[in-house]
Amino acid sequence: MTHAKPRPFTLDELRAYLIEVFPQVWSRGNYAIEEVGPMSASVRLHYHPDHLRPGGTISGPSMFALCDLALYVAILHEIGRVKLAVTTNVSINFLRKPEPADLIGRARLFKLGKRLAVGEVALYSPGQEAMVAHATGTYSIPARGDDAGS
Numbered sequence: 001m002t003h004a005k006p007r008p009f010t011l012d013e014l015r016a017y018l019i020e021v022f023p024q025v026w027s028r029g030n031y032a033i034e035e036v037g038p039m040s041a042s043v044r045l046h047y048h049p050d051h052l053r054p055g056g057t058i059s060g061p062s063m064f065a066l067c068d069l070a071l072y073v074a075i076l077h078e079i080g081r082v083k084l085a086v087t088t089n090v091s092i093n094f095l096r097k098p099e100p101a102d103l104i105g106r107a108r109l110f111k112l113g114k115r116l117a118v119g120e121v122a123l124y125s126p127g128q129e130a131m132v133a134h135a136t137g138t139y140s141i142p143a144r145g146d147d148a149g150s
Contacts, residue, residue, distance in 0.1 A: 008077050011036055017076070021083055025069070033073055039109040039119075041074035047102045057097040058132075064092055067121040067135035070105035075117045075139055078109070084142045085117070092135040098125050103132070115141050 009017065015033055019026045034042040045051070045058075045066045053059035068087055075085055104126055109119040116138065123133040 009036070009080060014073065014077055017081060018073070031066070031069060034104070036073065036077040039074065039078065039112065041070055041077055041107045043070040043073055043105045043107070045103040045105070047100060049100075052100055055097070056100055058100065058103060060092075060094060063094065063098075063103065063123055063133050064090065064135070066103055066105040066123060067092055067107075067133070068137065070107035070121045071109075071117075071119050071135075071137045071139065074107040074109050074119060075112065075141070078112055079141065082141060085139050088138045088140045090135055090137040092133055094133050096130060096132050098123070098132040102126055113141075115143070117141060 011033065014036060018033075025031065030046055030048065032044045032046065034044050036042075043066060045062060051058050051062040068090055071087075072085065076082065079085070102125070104124045105121050106124070107119055107121045109117055111118040118138050119136070121135045121137070122131050123135075125132060
C-alpha cells in the first residue's frame with residue numbers, strides 16, 4: 001500500500017494547530033510564526049523583560065526555546081498533524097549578546113525522514129546581519145498509521 005506524502009500546512013493552518021496543541025505556549029503572545037517554506041520556518045520571539053538575564057541581554061533559556069520551537073514549526077509544516085514529534089537533541093552555540101529586543105529564529109531542515117528530522121536554527125536580532133546564536137537539533141517523529149511498529 002502506497003501512502004501519499006502529507007500536504008504541508010498552510011501558514012494559517014499551522015498557527016491554528018499549534019494554538020490547539022500548545023495553548024500554553026501561544027496564549028502569552030511570546031512567539032509569532034513569521035513565515036514557512038519548503039523545509040524551513042522563521043519564528044519571532046517578542047521581547048519581554050522576563051526574557052532578560054543579568055547584564056541586560058536575552059537569556060540562554062529564552063534563546064534555546066526559540067531554537068527548539070523554530071525547528072518544531074519547520075517540521076510540522078512538512079509533516080502535518082503529528083502531536084508527538086519530540087526533541088531528542090539540541091546543541092546551541094551562543095555567539096554574541098543580543099540586545100534586549102525581539103529575536104528571529106530561522107530554521108532549516110537538512111533531513112526529514114519517516115522517523116527522524118535534523119536541522120539547524122540561526123538566531124538574529126532584527127536588522128542585524130551577525131548571528132547571535134546557532135543551534136542544531138534532532139527530532140523523533142512517531143510512527144503514523146500503517147507505519148506503526150516498522
